[in-house]
Amino acid sequence: MVHGTLEDWVREMDQLVHAHGLQPLATEFHMVSDEDIYTLSSYFVPGRYRHWTHGERYWIAKQRDEQGMGRIYELVVNGDPALAYLLDKNADAYNVLVIGHVLGHTDFFARNRYLSAVRRPNIGIWFREHAEWLEKLHRQRSFSRVEKLMDAAHTLSQLVDPYYRAPELLTAPEPPKDLRQSFEWVRELYDSPSSDSEDDSSYSPRYKMWPWTRDVLAIVADYGHLGDEERMALRMMREEMLYFQPQAQTKYMNEGWATFWHVRLTREFSLWDDQDHIEAMRMHAMVTQSHHFFNPYYFGWTLWELIAEMHGMETCFEIVEDLNDQQWVSQWITPELARLAQNRNVWPLERPRDANDPSKGMEYYPAEDLVHDVQKAFMPDSPEIYVEQIDAQNHRMDLIYHGEKALHKEYTQDVLNAIAYLWGGDVMLTSVHKIWYGNEADWRRRD
Amino acid sequence: MNLYDQKGELDRQWYLRKLNQAIKAKLPELITQEAVMGSAPEQRIRIAVRKLEEPDFRYQPPKDSGQGKGMGPGDDGGDDVVWIELTTEEIMDMLLDDLKLPRLEDKPRGLLHGEEDRYDDLSTHGPWSNIDKRRSLYEAAKAGRDYLKEDDLRYRSWKTYPKPITSAVVTLVRDASGSMDESKRYLSKSAAWWLVQWIRRQYQHAEIRYFLHTTTPVAVDEKDFFNREITGGTAILSTYQTILQLWDDEFPHQDWNRYLLHFSDGDIWSDYGRDLIDTIQAILSTSSILGYFEVEGHKGVSPLWSLFRKSAEFQGHFHPAMRMAKIDNKDHILPAIRTVIDEQNRLQ
Known part of the structure; x- marks a missing residue:
């Protein structure tokens, strides 16, 4: 059995952590019921605003747990102090492991520069303020209207850009007037008339902007036809998206790092019997199931182990500080590392001869191909779409997509409708394949 | 510490409301009729529904992508399905609840409950x-x-x-002649079953009468209507006359809204006489609906279909009581019912 209480475990874990040179954030630990952990894990943060997508995640988490398909063990919030929620119905041995895991996460939070950039004090209150604002809006406007606003904002979540700055109005210096001397007109008579192209290049209207940015949501919140409350709500939601963006971009590093450390910390933990350690390792084995190679726990953990072995701990700390998943994978997975992983039998040695037909048997998986495949899997897989120009005179927004791959037919139309709904004017997306027009009414009509 | 506010539960309900819309649109495909037909109203049926997705900018998935892709971060597999349980009753509600008997007029000796x-x-x-x-x-x-x-x-x-304000009699007629093979019988019985279920739910006090017909009509009860088979040729004059007689005896049109729903493959002898047209016109003028479901009928125009068109047309206008729909396979059943039983719907 595990000796002591939560406080004792946390104290001991904390000492172990510091002995390893980790510097986790100050962390609040809370024991909560399963109902609460479903809610927390579907909102990601206590007190976040209501939305049906959160309800969906809540329901799926609940169903999965009730059917024994998998349980959520913990939730950690990147705040100052960090908040950690443990599930009270878990066995004590599990919770000890989870404490180690959580401290791994909060150390990662503290080190990584992307996550540090979005961390703020009293994170719960910040989210709660947003939630209250939206609640108020629900009461002022109709429920469905706010729902549409939120749904529309959510469609733009992947385009938010922390480096967005409000574009400047482009104004060309006005051509000097009345500098003509007398009889200038006589010379004009003999000069050849200025060509049209010259005329075009001199034409720079002042009601246009070329904000070369991806951040449609920010543009819409700044320049769309919206009420002030709605503008504010959009900005709040955008801030939250910016807050969550680095977490999504460092998911594999983060989970791997936490797993890497909970393995070490549980080895040294002393307040339990061997039986508990075995129990905890059983949970570890369950979480890091490798039948699916891109399980973030498994993949991240093995990659950290390999890098630590090849390059030492100091390098690992530097990587945690500077990189995100994609950079990590593309800079640090080398054929040598993949070969080592295959020798250790932690990364796949064989691949199916034909991905669509498992009956054809397996073949050797060359390390170079493995590296290539892994890096390819981490390449960003969303189209790059930019706001090309916005025009105040007829209130239109032009988006542009230069990529070669075709955009999703229905979804792109839906998103354009959503943008048109927020923008309150004409929206056009130009791509190589097709030109899309947003239709505000379609978004309003959608259920 | 009031951190959580039961939000999860509230939002689950919000989500279910949204899901309902999605399910409603897809339900005819999702459930097999066999699962619903003949099961107790409390019977629970599990159906898998795809998660609702929020649209975003993404690439068009390649057409030939099967399960082969498989590997990729964030691709946990099997996660995008939600299982929901519905009772037979709830399914019925979703499918048929918004239907109302068309052309239902207030009648002085009312039995049916209207609303006030x-x-x-x-x-x-x-x-x-x-x-x-x-x-x-x-x-x-x-x-x-x-x-x-x-x-x-x-x-x-x-x-x-x-408030009791009106009354209705629904007469279901099923063609049981030799030309109705196994699958035609199945389709017509299915459609009739949905209709009966719906009338039972919406209009508890409606009278339902059942007839089978070959060359002659046979009045049957519900059980026989769905189970009994007889064989013979097809003629509908006698059937319609019998029904009209029955209606005039028991359900005078001053007091009753009268509905006639006929299932047939439309395969009748085309040398019908003037009296058949007269009978049909008599039915049209004294009933609320003459609904005709053609089950796996001719590719083109069947004799019965053209007869109905001919009888119901007057100076380029169709009689508003005449409704016709074709049922060629299982998926057509519910749309066909909607075509016939719909307040807005008119033949052009």
Whole structure:
């Protein structure tokens, strides 16, 4: 059995952590019921605003747990102090492991520069303020209207850009007037008339902007036809998206790092019997199931182990500080590392001869191909779409997509409708394949 | 620490509301009729529904992508399905609840319950025009005040009461002749089953009469209507005359809304006489609906279909009681029912 209480475990874990040179954030630990952990894990943060997508995640988490398909063990919030929620119905041995895991996460939070950039004090209150604002809006406007606003904002979540700055109005210096001397007109008579192209290049209207940015949501919140409350709500939601963006971009590093450390910390933990350690390792084995190679726990953990072995701990700390998943994978997975992983039998040695037909048997998986495949899997897989120009005179927004791959037919139309709904004017997306027009009414009509 | 506010549960309900819309659109594909037919109303049926996705900018997935892709971060597999359980009754509600018997008129000797709104209720919210001044002042007086506060306001509100105002008889006729093979029988019985279920739910006090017909009509009860098979040729004159006679004897059209729903493959002898057209026109003029479901009929125009068109047309206009629909396979059943039983729907 595990000796002591939560406080004792946390104290001991904390000492172990510091002995390893980790510097986790100050962390609040809370024991909560399963109902609460479903809610927390579907909102990601206590007190976040209501939305049906959160309800969906809540329901799926609940169903999965009730059917024994998998349980959520913990939730950690990147705040100052960090908040950690443990599930009270878990066995004590599990919770000890989870404490180690959580401290791994909060150390990662503290080190990584992307996550540090979005961390703020009293994170719960910040989210709660947003939630209250939206609640108020629900009461002022109709429920469905706010729902549409939120749904529309959510469609733009992947385009938010922390480096967005409000574009400047482009104004060309006005051509000097009345500098003509007398009889200038006589010379004009003999000069050849200025060509049209010259005329075009001199034409720079002042009601246009070329904000070369991806951040449609920010543009819409700044320049769309919206009420002030709605503008504010959009900005709040955008801030939250910016807050969550680095977490999504460092998911594999983060989970791997936490797993890497909970393995070490549980080895040294002393307040339990061997039986508990075995129990905890059983949970570890369950979480890091490798039948699916891109399980973030498994993949991240093995990659950290390999890098630590090849390059030492100091390098690992530097990587945690500077990189995100994609950079990590593309800079640090080398054929040598993949070969080592295959020798250790932690990364796949064989691949199916034909991905669509498992009956054809397996073949050797060359390390170079493995590296290539892994890096390819981490390449960003969303189209790059930019706001090309916005025009105040007829209130239109032009988006542009230069990529070669075709955009999703229905979804792109839906998103354009959503943008048109927020923008309150004409929206056009130009791509190589097709030109899309947003239709505000379609978004309003959608259920 | 009030961190959680039961939000999860509330939002789950919000999500279910949205899901309902999605399910409703897809339900005819999702459930097999066999699962619903003949099962008890409390029977629970599990159906897998795809998660609702929020649209975003993404690439068009390649057409030939099967399960082969498989690997990729974030691709946990099997996660995008939600299982929901519905009772047979709920499924019925979703599919048929918004249907109303068309051309249902008030009749003096009513049995069917219509609805009547009466302003005899109070609520604390409502439009200003409905403020009940006396009750509002009374609330203030109870609190010992001589002025009104927001909380004192009471609004007049209404309740809906059932009120017998009309009556209806629905007569189902199924063609049981030799040309109706196994699958045609199955389709016509399925459609009839849905209709009967729906009438039972919506109009408890409606009379339902059943007929099978070959060359002659046979009045049967519900069980026989769905189970008994007889064989013979096809003629509908005698059937319609019998029904018209029955209606005139038992359900005079001054007191009853009369509905006739006929399932057939439309394969009749085309040398019908003038009296058949007269009978059909008599039925049209005294009934609310003459609904004709053609089950796996001719590719082109069947004799019965053209007969109905001919009889119901007058100077380029169709009689509003004449409704026709074709059922060629299982997926057509519910749309066909909607075509026939729909207030808005008119033949052009």
